[in-house]
Amino acid sequence: MITDPSLGLRDRKRLETRARLEEAAVTLVLRDGLEQTTVDAISDLADVSPRTFFNYFDSKDSAILGLREIDITAGLLADTIDRAAADGLVDAVVHLILDVMGAPLTRSTIKEDRMEIVRRHPHLLAGQLAQFTQLAAQLTEAVQVLLARDPRYAGQNEADRAASADVVLSLCGGAVRAAVKEWAADAAAVSARFDTASTSHRLEFRAISLAREVLDKLS
Amino acid sequence: MITDPSLGLRDRKRLETRARLEEAAVTLVLRDGLEQTTVDAISDLADVSPRTFFNYFDSKDSAILGLREIDITAGLLADTIDRAAADGLVDAVVHLILDVMGAPLTRSTIKEDRMEIVRRHPHLLAGQLAQFTQLAAQLTEAVQVLLARDPRYAGQNEADRAASADVVLSLCGGAVRAAVKEWAADAAAVSARFDTASTSHRLEFRAISLAREVLDKLS
DNA sequence: TTGCGGCAACGCAAAGTTGCAGTTGCGCAA
DNA sequence: TTGCGCAACTGCAACTTTGCGTTGCCGCAA
Known part of the structure; x- marks a missing residue:
């Protein structure tokens, strides 16, 4: 109530x-x-x-x-900016995505039931993640803000920054999706009891690793 | 007929x-x-x-x-592998995506009409591109094949390669999407006559640039 | 306290999408 | 040539999703 x-x-x-x-x-x-x-x-x-x-x-x-309309509060954006300064852009964006998409999974009162459902139907999360780009112009906007404060992107004009933001978001979103896929496969196989908070951290860690690895090897 | x-x-x-x-x-x-x-x-x-x-x-x-079920033929895959060897993974994957998604736009007999429609309704292409990951397990598979032949990914096991393939695909897909977005915005503004073949090349070039730029700056 | 503007809930209708089951007719082998 | 299997086409029903117009009630101001 x-x-x-x-x-x-x-x-x-x-x-x-x-x-x-x-x-x-x-x-x-x-x-x-x-x-x-x-x-x-x-x-x-x-x-x-x-x-x-x-x-x-x-x-x-x-x-x-339990996804609500995405609303990136000033506080969340500030945290993300801090994180970007401390750990880099990729970490910050991955964290932002998980925060926005995963909040109902880790913070809701019915989270255990939700986790159970997601474990049984991984495509639920995957589907949302696949669409999240279009759902969330806000995310792109947030990433644009991050890029604007990044010296490496200082010289870019607005339009180029928007395009870059899309690509960065896509990269990080893909990493999160891949991490979720693995987790779902794992969870289905292992079916172990798990603690939602630590799951969230493991997902974040794995997603960041995946994104970094690709950046590393392809550049 | x-x-x-x-x-x-x-x-x-x-x-x-x-x-x-x-x-x-x-x-x-x-x-x-x-x-x-x-x-x-x-x-x-x-x-x-x-x-x-x-x-x-x-x-x-x-x-x-005019999208048909994606079918990556042996020939197309071979071409993609060659391209990867010559120009790098990103170029190859971007080309593959555009080839698979864009074929009906550039090679169909009603391509002019299609281009006109896409110009008026950019969300058509964007929407398909947003979903293409889930539609195309085949694309992921193709990228996995590419990774398997890449010395930088030689040490990876199957599962890790699958995850990496997802991320690479997402990066390149995002770049293509961003390029298409720009093109649609441009085309709507300029509304100039344009030649479909050169459009396709410009898109590919721009997508590759975007992907490379992100790789460059973030790694 | 009363009146008003606006938002929320609702019913309805139409369109997109999918599963199921029945029919027809192509393609192949005996 | 005949018969069988399978694939395509179909109607039908159910479900998801969205637009529109209506009604009722909350919240605010006079």
Whole structure:
């Protein structure tokens, strides 16, 4: 239940509805399977109309993963800039992607259930990751900001920087996707209990290694 | 009309049906606009049922672009390997992507009409490019073959090579996407007549530059 | 307290997409 | 030449997704 009094009734209801939809989606998928779970059923369980479902989520998959519209806060961007200065651009961007895409997996109250679902249906995450470029002009924008503060890209004009940002994002996104793929294959095989926080770190570490390796060998 | 006598009636009919669908799609989109053109209308004009439409194409967009199932022939793979040896991995992969994705744009008989449509609706190509990773396990496989023949990746085991291939593909795919974005923005602004062959070359050149630049600056 | 602007939920309709099952007819071998 | 297997085509139903127009109610200001 959401009780933050700083929000008006309207916003509280909105948050509650979203939470109900997320929980309904996860519950039904665990109970009936991914294919068997329809948007209608999720909406029913959450007590809203199917039309409303799509006012909250872009797709069934988004609801299951609990992805909300990407919103890169000033704080997150600042952290990313710091990270870029400390560890380099690749580390920062990989971290940013995982933070934005993976937050519901590692920080939600139903994260264990979500992890279980993702483990059983790796294409869920992979699919979102494949699309994330188009979903998130914001990410490109954030990377552009990073590039603008990078001396190596100082001479570039706006347009070139946008293009470069796309490529950097694609590289890092690919690394994350590859890391997730491995993790899903591993998790399916090993099926060991795992702790979500450490999983997130392992993913980040692996993604960064992969990206760096390619940079290393191809340049 | 398809008249190659080496094919049986069955195959000839199949090719004809596909051609009719492609042409119907392009014709109707040019006449009525992208949104106004429905799968039903395309199927009608091509004299098949809407259900059959989806036996030939994954989506309306694919039909408009004339994308067929990706099939990397032995010849194409050999060419790509040669190119990798001569100009490097990035050049080869970028070329491969453009060849696979762009063939219908540069080699089809209705290419001018297609180019016109892509110019008016850049998201068509961008969308396909965004999805191409998942569509094309074959591309990943091809890149894996390239990596296997690359001395820098000689020490890697199968699994690591698969991951690296994903990242390389993502990098090059991003570069192509960025190049296409620029081209679309340009073409929309300039709206000049242009020659499809040289467009393809310019795209390839620009994509390679972008990829190399990122490799250069980030490593 | 009342009235108003706007957002949220909703129903409806249309389009895209996919699985299933039945029919037809090509291609091949006996 | 005949018969069989398989692939293509089809209709149908279900599901996902989106646009549009309507209704009701929250939040704010007079």
